[in-house]
Amino acid sequence: MINIKESRHPIVDYRPIRPSDLEVLEKIHGELFPIRYESEFFHSVVNGRGIVSWGAVDRARPMSQNDELIGFVTARVVIAKESEIEDLIRFESPKSDETLVYILTLGVVESYRNVGVASSLIREVIKYASTITTCRAVYLHVISYNNPAILLYKRMSFQCVRKLDSFYFIDGHHYDAYLFIYYVNGGRTRCSPMLELVALLLTHAKSGLKSVARILWRKEDKKVPKWPRNREAGCLLPTIQNKITTK
Numbered sequence: 001m002i003n004i005k006e007s008r009h010p011i012v013d014y015r016p017i018r019p020s021d022l023e024v025l026e027k028i029h030g031e032l033f034p035i036r037y038e039s040e041f042f043h044s045v046v047n048g049r050g051i052v053s054w055g056a057v058d059r060a061r062p063m064s065q066n067d068e069l070i071g072f073v074t075a076r077v078v079i080a081k082e083s084e085i086e087d088l089i090r091f092e093s094p095k096s097d098e099t100l101v102y103i104l105t106l107g108v109v110e111s112y113r114n115v116g117v118a119s120s121l122i123r124e125v126i127k128y129a130s131t132i133t134t135c136r137a138v139y140l141h142v143i144s145y146n147n148p149a150i151l152l153y154k155r156m157s158f159q160c161v162r163k164l165d166s167f168y169f170i171d172g173h174h175y176d177a178y179l180f181i182y183y184v185n186g187g188r189t190r191c192s193p194m195l196e197l198v199a200l201l202l203t204h205a206k207s208g209l210k211s212v213a214r215i216l217w218r219k220e221d222k223k224v225p226k227w228p229r230n231r232e233a234g235c236l237l238p239t240i241q242n243k244i245t246t247k
């Protein structure tokens with residue numbers, strides 16, 4: 001058990017997770033989550049097989065522990081069109097190859113909580129997602145009773161876009177989940193077809209008015225003031241509830 005009092009002023013450092021982290025990573029997951037992950041998952045994480053990850057360590061701990069994980073985040077890149085949130089993503093074209101980053105697990109050992117470790121780990125994921133030009137969002141699921149995590153995602157400007165009834169099945173009980181999303185690289189949600197139409201009409205109306213104004217202005221030989229930018233139509237998020245098996 002890690003005791004932060006041993007290291008009153010932690011020097012938290014972030015680094016990729018590597019094969020030597022296997023045992024600790026598996027142990028912390030076992031302690032923090034009610035869901036059991038298969039050994040294959042941990043091997044994929046530490047070997048970077050299809051999963052990206054960041055670990056947090058406290059450099060102020062004694063030598064033997066100063067490289068031991070005290071927190072982690074794991075994620076994978078998924079094809080947006082094959083994801084459950086395809087309808088929440090704006091695609092450039094029907095043939096476009098947009099991707100998303102899905103956060104699989106996030107955890108910080110108890111004695112290192114509330115000092116910003118998870119926030120920093122999430123920021124690493126957002127930074128990474130933003131560097132992938134095809135990536136449109138970072139998203140994740142959280143069990144509905146996990147208030148510290150829900151507060152954290154909200155504080156980090158993730159949007160709660162869905163409630164998924166009985167998403168998790170743990171120890172014979174069903175639990176709801178919330179789906180949180182953080183858009184990157186302009187990947188904001190698609191509007192409903194009606195709102196798309198309204199936005200389109202507004203754009204046309206705007207350019208039509210602009211042309212009329214230009215003609216009138218030219219006639220009066222005056223300088224045309226800059227047309228105000230059209231504000232995006234507000235989008236209502238769909239509330240379709242997908243039934244998905246426990247991840």
Ligand SMILES: CC(C)(COP(=O)(O)OP(=O)(O)OC[C@H]1O[C@@H](n2cnc3c(N)ncnc32)[C@H](O)[C@@H]1OP(=O)(O)O)[C@@H](O)C(=O)NCCC(=O)NCCS
Pocket residue numbers: 032033106107108109112113114115116117118119120141142143146148149151152153155
């Ligand atoms: C949820 C979890 C990852 C949060 O980790 P954490 O490192 O404590 O998170 P942070 O420190 O970044 O943020 C937690 C709170 O500490 C506060 N905080 C952050 N830095 C701080 C600082 N330097 N000083 C004081 N408070 C600080 C934040 O404001 C935040 O408050 P809020 O989110 O309630 O508004 C952690 O509780 C955990 O591992 N839980 C078990 C596993 C789990 O539930 N994972 C999520 C699954 S979806």
